Amino acid sequence: MSFYFDHNATTPLSVAARDTWLKTTEKYWHNPSSLYPEAGAAARRLEDEREKLAQILGVDNEENPGITFTSGATEANNSTISHFATANPSKYCAISAIEHPSVDAPANRHFGNRVIKLPVTPEGIVSLSSLEEIIARGNVCLVSVMAANNETGVIQPLPEISSLCQKYNTLFHCDAVQWFGKHPSREIVPLADIVIGSAHKFGGPKGTGFLRTSRHARELQMQNGGPQEQGKRAGTENLPGIAAMVSSLEDADETLILWEDQRQARDGFEATILSSLPETTIVAKNAKRLPNTSMMIMPSGRNLKWLTRLGRRGFAVSTGSACSSGSADGSHVLDSMGLSPEEINRALRISSGTDNGRDQWAALATALKEVAKDINHHETTTGKSLI
Numbered sequence: 001m002s003f004y005f006d007h008n009a010t011t012p013l014s015v016a017a018r019d020t021w022l023k024t025t026e027k028y029w030h031n032p033s034s035l036y037p038e039a040g041a042a043a044r045r046l047e048d049e050r051e052k053l054a055q056i057l058g059v060d061n062e063e064n065p066g067i068t069f070t071s072g073a074t075e076a077n078n079s080t081i082s083h084f085a086t087a088n089p090s091k092y093c094a095i096s097a098i099e100h101p102s103v104d105a106p107a108n109r110h111f112g113n114r115v116i117k118l119p120v121t122p123e124g125i126v127s128l129s130s131l132e133e134i135i136a137r138g139n140v141c142l143v144s145v146m147a148a149n150n151e152t153g154v155i156q157p158l159p160e161i162s163s164l165c166q167k168y169n170t171l172f173h174c175d176a177v178q179w180f181g182k183h184p185s186r187e188i189v190p191l192a193d194i195v196i197g198s199a200h201k202f203g204g205p206k207g208t209g210f211l212r213t214s215r216h217a218r219e220l221q222m223q224n225g226g227p228q229e230q231g232k233r234a235g236t237e238n239l240p241g242i243a244a245m246v247s248s249l250e251d252a253d254e255t256l257i258l259w260e261d262q263r264q265a266r267d268g269f270e271a272t273i274l275s276s277l278p279e280t281t282i283v284a285k286n287a288k289r290l291p292n293t294s295m296m297i298m299p300s301g302r303n304l305k306w307l308t309r310l311g312r313r314g315f316a317v318s319t320g321s322a323c324s325s326g327s328a329d330g331s332h333v334l335d336s337m338g339l340s341p342e343e344i345n346r347a348l349r350i351s352s353g354t355d356n357g358r359d360q361w362a363a364l365a366t367a368l369k370e371v372a373k374d375i376n377h378h379e380t381t382t383g384k385s386l387i
């Protein structure tokens with residue numbers, strides 16, 4: 001038995017993505033930059049995929065839809081930050097305190113003491129008044145706020161951020177990795193100048209992603225080398241991965257209705273946990289959240305104890321971001337929301353996919369009750385707290 005509740009870390013390859021990947025790699029394996037007919041066919045297929053993605057993103061009516069294929073979101077976030085840091089040597093960037101490490105770390109590295117961290121409320125929502133106060137000074141070249149947080153699932157006030165950035169003529173970079181596949185793709189694109197997606201979060205293959213720039217951010221230069229991607233991102237294109245990504249996003253956008261069921265299952269699960277383990281806290285319970293995510297502070301016991309005990313029972317969950325699980329420090333996201341280090345050590349993240357049925361959610365709630373009993377028993381018999 002194995003129940004996978006860690007979809008914010010990665011998702012299994014969708015059937016559509018797998019079929020497309022296999023067909024594309026068999027037929028279009030030539031280098032699109034080469035000069036014989038087979039390579040020309042691969043180059044045309046690549047442009048067909050770009051057009052298809054432009055349609056999904058709702059930018060197909062533009063002369064240049066501004067889509068660059070990448071190896072994923074980490075590369076796209078790094079390239080964006082380093083480009084604007086170099087292009088604006090005396091300007092600042094303002095990033096939210098809850099950004100993914102692939103934004104936070106390059107911002108610290110490339111902007112150094114020119115990074116301003118935007119505070120969030122206890123519900124994990126970026127403070128709009130702080131944002132306005134900072135960008136009104138006129139020396140910020142880039143604002144980075146993610147669409148939805150990977151740990152808490154909290155959705156950020158994107159239309160408001162977008163309006164403020166327009167008002168003060170500042171570029172808005174949005175890491176929308178957790179948005180795509182769970183919310184309509186075309187809703188987010190008009191809001192930001194740089195929008196980033198990653199295939200493996202919506203059923204596509206790992207190591208593939210995209211970056212979309214508005215006409216205000218077309219100067220963005222990513223990798224140097226060959227002339228691929230209109231000279232913006234050198235490197236032989238991963239055509240099978242790109243085609244598979246586009247088909248999985250198309251598929252995901254057509255089946256968004258399935259998330260409503262997950263939202264209800266998640267809400268029911270949280271209600272069950274709060275009644276059976278009332279000392280549990282659901283992080284940002286009343287905020288606008290992704291339909292699949294539940295971040296919980298468990299009543300006692302370090303999260304790794306919960307994780308291993310749940311693992312033995314066949315449940316894959318997480319303590320937060322897979323990208324920071326190797327680090328000694330706890331979650332910077334929960335820290336910026338005002339949780340104590342001790343509470344952060346008890347955090348468990350559940351994130352479902354559309355195929356986690358009600359029976360799986362019910363089984364997870366039962367397993368959590370059993371683990372709570374197990375941990376309590378251990379603490380009373382040994383006299384040792386597991387924290």
Ligand code: PMP
Nearest residue numbers: 072073074100102150175177198
């Ligand atoms: N941003 C967010 C919000 C993420 O959740 C992730 C994946 N954990 C990334 C960026 C990095 O994406 P990739 O794995 O494509 O590099």
